[in-house]
Amino acid sequence: MDLPPSLLWPLAAFVGLCLGSFLNVVIVRLPVMLMLGWRAEAREALELPSETQPEFNLATPRSMCPSCETPIAWHDNLPVVGWLKRRGRCANCDAAISPQYPLVELAGGALALAVVALFGPSWQGLFVLGACLALLAMAVIDLRTQLLPDLLTLPLLWAGLAYQLLFQPLLLSSAVIGAMAGYLVLWSFYWAFKLITGKEGMGYGDFKLLAALGAWMGWQYLPLLLILSAGIGAIIGILVQLAVPRLRAAPMPFGPYLALAGWVALLAGEPLMAAYGRFFLL
Ligand SMILES: [Zn+2]
Known part of the structure; x- marks a missing residue:
């Protein structure tokens, strides 16, 4: 074109x-x-x-x-x-x-x-735009309703595997591991948190969303995605609670922060990974 x-x-x-x-x-x-x-x-x-x-x-x-x-x-x-x-x-x-x-x-x-x-x-750009827009829809739906519908998270996961197959076939195995590990990491957090505190900190939709992001970016990006989403979530959470005290007891959906981290990783992933690697290895 x-x-x-x-x-x-x-x-x-x-x-x-x-x-x-x-x-x-x-x-x-x-x-x-x-x-x-x-x-x-x-x-x-x-x-x-x-x-x-x-x-x-x-x-x-x-x-x-x-x-x-x-x-x-x-x-x-x-x-x-x-x-x-x-x-x-x-x-x-x-x-x-x-x-x-x-x-x-x-x-x-x-x-x-x-x-x-x-x-x-390019076709690759079209795929990435589709993922970014799907993340936008999920973030706002989660904010409004505390739901992350399977109808959106699961197709995003399959599309991520298809994206890797089409555009980065050599990285397909890291995408498959990314999807599995993404789900497993949050699933483990969820159960550890539930066993220790008796409360539910996240929903199954969050596990599926991180699995989808793992498929789009490969398992190597999972630590970065988790650090970004938890970091952005903590900062926004504190700011919102300071600004609007009545929201202190409101449920905090995690999906919007995962979506934000997903955008950052999809659009600026490579330079960020390089910086992240330097920070932790040197
Ligand atoms: Zn009217």
Whole structure:
């Protein structure tokens, strides 16, 4: 692919913003779809009559205001611009629309630009962008709902193995070990913590997410991923608790920090690993 830079950069930003807009739909609807599914399964297991639910998936119903349920016009639904145009309010009822929408869209645009800067317009870049966007969706879903759906973590793991097979076949064994060790490390932390304190510090989704990152980057990156996520988590956790004391007892999801560490490792992994190696070996 040979695009002039004057076309490539705006195109990457635009595609990133649009993908961010789609991620917002996934972030808001996927947990609801899962809940509806679990509810239907539970009713079936309890031999209760099934409920009739209106159709609900990523495409249906159309985007609407969460408060008054008025469908959103396409020109108010444009990434970032639509939200700014209405100053973060619904055109019909004036209810506030969460800044999550433009922020996720901007993050999608920024990730697309970063991937193009580092990988160029290539198939490898497309895979990495997919991983970065999947991590974005998981981070926000985990923040909102404390869920890391298998529907996202497991495909990310398979995609990581496929990525290594296609682009770095010599490193495939370190990716397989990375996936296994990533799961096992957090699983062991979880059980050690539970046996000692009687509390659950993480969820199984966190193990699967670190397994996925291990597949994308190989087992050599696991210590770096753990140090980054725990470090970022500790700093943000302390800052949030100082700034908003009422959040002191709130559950702290670990997925967003794993996702942040994943972005850093995917986009800046090689120079960081070199620095990390120097720091620990010399
Ligand atoms: Zn409204």
